[in-house]
Amino acid sequence: QSALTQPRSVSGSPGHSVTISCTGTSSDIGVYNYVSWYQQHPGKVPKVMIYDVNKRPSGVPDRFSGSKSGNTASLTISGLQAEDEADYYCCAYVGSFTLMFGGGTKLTVL
């Protein structure tokens, strides 16, 4: 199975928007809509921010949104806040009842 590719780091200024990509293949992200995104602050347990490509669990601010185009899923954070600084991981169903995480992206709020 191929890896899910995320940028190692992204940055943005408070109030601005950033997008984190997660690139898979036509055998995983390209065909299945089981894509989720997790936020992890240092030393903390991951927290789900988006599931099923673009659904937001209750309690997650609507500044967080998800989308998919072809083999690439994306997480967009608008109106950046200092508290958004964290690591972000995508996770996708890759067939045969298995999942895979992306390598993770460190978001820095400038």
Add this chain to the structure above:
Amino acid sequence: QVQLVQSGAEVKRPGASVKVSCKASGYSFTGYFIHWVRQAPGQGLEWLGWINPNTGVTSYAYTQHFQGRVALTRDTSISTAFLDLTRLRSDDTAVYYCARDQGLLPAAIYAFDIWGQGTMVTVSS
């Protein structure tokens, strides 16, 4: 409240085995997959597998690193899932998490809404 509580930290020698437990409370244990995820120090998240607590059916990551070394089981009488990892290596040193699938069975969603607190497993001679 809905929660998963894991067993405590472990220190093991290379070649030994470890069993990590994950006790569910506040919901129907047999109604949701339990996934296992690990995170080596300073590294990213790695999905290991899931177990259907109702049937005991499992699925594991296709990683040569784990072939034949990992087993997921459960005991429904105590609402607890277990991760067994054998023939430990130094690169198995990591925090191991259990996490509940968000979807009520039979409709798994393959997203994790409730996480255990993590169990640090250190493999060192």
